[in-house]
Amino acid sequence: MADHLIAAIDIGSSKIATIVGVESKEDDELRIIGFNSTPSSGVKKGLVVDIDKVTKSVEESIEKVERMAGQKVHTALVSVGGPHISSLNSRGVVAVADSQGEISETDINRVIEAARAISLSTTRQIIEVSPRDFVVDGQEGIKNPIGMSGVRLEVETHIITASHTNLKNIDRCMESIGVGNRGFIFAGLASSEAVLTDTEKELGVVCVDIGGGKTDIALYVDGSLSYSSSIPIGSRHITNDIAVGLRVSLDSAEKIKLYLSNKLEHGGGKTKKKMEELNFNELQLPEMVDNLDMKTLIDGIIGPRLEEIYKMVSDEIIKSNFIELIPSGLVITGGGALTVGILEMGRKTIGLPVRIGVPGKISGLIDEIIDPQFSTTVGLILYGRKNIMNKEEGFKNFNKILKDFSLGGSVGKMKDFFKQFIP
Ligand SMILES: Nc1ncnc2c1ncn2[C@@H]1O[C@H](COP(=O)(O)OP(=O)(O)OP(=O)(O)O)[C@@H](O)[C@H]1O
Ligand SMILES: [Mg+2]
Numbered sequence: 001m002a003d004h005l006i007a008a009i010d011i012g013s014s015k016i017a018t019i020v021g022v023e024s025k026e027d028d029e030l031r032i033i034g035f036n037s038t039p040s041s042g043v044k045k046g047l048v049v050d051i052d053k054v055t056k057s058v059e060e061s062i063e064k065v066e067r068m069a070g071q072k073v074h075t076a077l078v079s080v081g082g083p084h085i086s087s088l089n090s091r092g093v094v095a096v097a098d099s100q101g102e103i104s105e106t107d108i109n110r111v112i113e114a115a116r117a118i119s120l121s122t123t124r125q126i127i128e129v130s131p132r133d134f135v136v137d138g139q140e141g142i143k144n145p146i147g148m149s150g151v152r153l154e155v156e157t158h159i160i161t162a163s164h165t166n167l168k169n170i171d172r173c174m175e176s177i178g179v180g181n182r183g184f185i186f187a188g189l190a191s192s193e194a195v196l197t198d199t200e201k202e203l204g205v206v207c208v209d210i211g212g213g214k215t216d217i218a219l220y221v222d223g224s225l226s227y228s229s230s231i232p233i234g235s236r237h238i239t240n241d242i243a244v245g246l247r248v249s250l251d252s253a254e255k256i257k258l259y260l261s262n263k264l265e266h267g268g269g270k271t272k273k274k275m276e277e278l279n280f281n282e283l284q285l286p287e288m289v290d291n292l293d294m295k296t297l298i299d300g301i302i303g304p305r306l307e308e309i310y311k312m313v314s315d316e317i318i319k320s321n322f323i324e325l326i327p328s329g330l331v332i333t334g335g336g337a338l339t340v341g342i343l344e345m346g347r348k349t350i351g352l353p354v355r356i357g358v359p360g361k362i363s364g365l366i367d368e369i370i371d372p373q374f375s376t377t378v379g380l381i382l383y384g385r386k387n388i389m390n391k392e393e394g395f396k397n398f399n400k401i402l403k404d405f406s407l408g409g410s411v412g413k414m415k416d417f418f419k420q421f422i423p
Pocket of ligand 1: 211
């Protein structure tokens with residue numbers, strides 16, 4: 001059974017979430033057998049700022065998840081995000097090696113390797129190379145050219161890079177705990193895997209994961225990841241605004257924020273009716289906030305910050321140059337997706353469809369994790385399983401081969417890990 005375990009660690013600014021899943025033989029589902037979420041410390045806007053504190057939180061989370069799963073975690077996939085993430089699209093071209101012109105896996109590897117050859121500063125590291133589109137002898141729009149005939153093979157790839165120092169720091173944490181890193185996955189990409197539908201990806205969509213300290217963005221066009229970025233603003237800014245605006249402590253502000261979103265349901269009419277029933281005395285805060293006008297709080301304090309987050313997301317979409325190609329709009333996830341008024345503000349500001357994304361496609365211990373806060377966490381193992389650990393199809397798996405490239409420095413490690421599945 002141990003061979004079939006997949007573990008992942010989501011190192012967030014608010015929480016460290018660890019998840020352990022087991023591949024179900026009968027169906028396609030991934031069964032969750034262990035899950036833990038521990039408050040995080042030492043992470044700011046996705047960056048490790050205190051390595052000892054992060055190590056401690058990660059260790060605590062892993063210990064708890066091991067106890068729950070009754071299994072030891074030897075290796076795990078790890079999320080990475082924050083404004084140090086950047087992305088670019090790069091093209092590779094090769095001549096097909098076979099004299100008969102049949103495109104093989106080797107050609108795919110070579111062309112992706114060619115696209116990967118970008119000039120990169122020593123402070124940056126590639127964490128993902130995702131093929132968007134193959135072109136065979138000028139014919140575009142090919143998703144899998146293996147077995148096709150052609151002379152000239154081109155690929156358009158999406159490359160995500162991250163700060164080398166930050167990745168090293170995370171590796172250091174993992175090493176001191178004794179858990180092997182099976183590969184870094186961009187948090188926005190992981191969340192997309194858990195919340196987006198294939199149709200949305202085909203039509204064009206943006207996954208926006210609003211975490212505590214950062215917002216990760218992953219944009220899909222024609223079914224392929226085409227733009228990734230991360231902005232240094234998150235739900236914690238809303239808490240700060242409430243604290244400043246109401247002159248209360250951060251703790252009280254956080255309680256007020258959660259109280260509002262838990263009590264008020266999304267959607268116009270209902271929100272209004274319920275707003276009158278709210279009473280902050282229920283929270284028993286040390287500060288006096290009873291004669292507070294709810295409308296001022298929601299429209300005057302929370303609203304403007306949400307508007308700012310959307311404005312920054314919109315700037316990123318404009319920067320991507322894909323603004324005309326995302327009719328499915330925005331799928332908002334991450335803990336910040338639960339903020340009161342998030343959908344209304346999104347629709348008003350962005351002018352595109354907006355929905356909340358909740359992680360799915362799993363079974364087992366699921367009640368707790370069906371929450372936008374854990375989209376990245378769930379997405380990590382879904383993405384990892386699909387692209388890295390598909391043992392059924394062995395080394396011949398197309399996704400797997402492409403993913404080997406996408407893992408940059410971890411390719412070798414992945415292969416070793418993978419070998420244990422080969423009979
Ligand atoms: N019910 C809720 N209503 C409003 N906000 C919420 C709710 N639940 C959680 N949040 C907020 O979501 C944030 C945490 O989100 P999440 O767990 O996605 O962050 P993270 O992954 O740890 O951080 P990051 O991705 O930024 O590194 C916190 O700021 C928290 O206040
Ligand atoms: Mg997160």
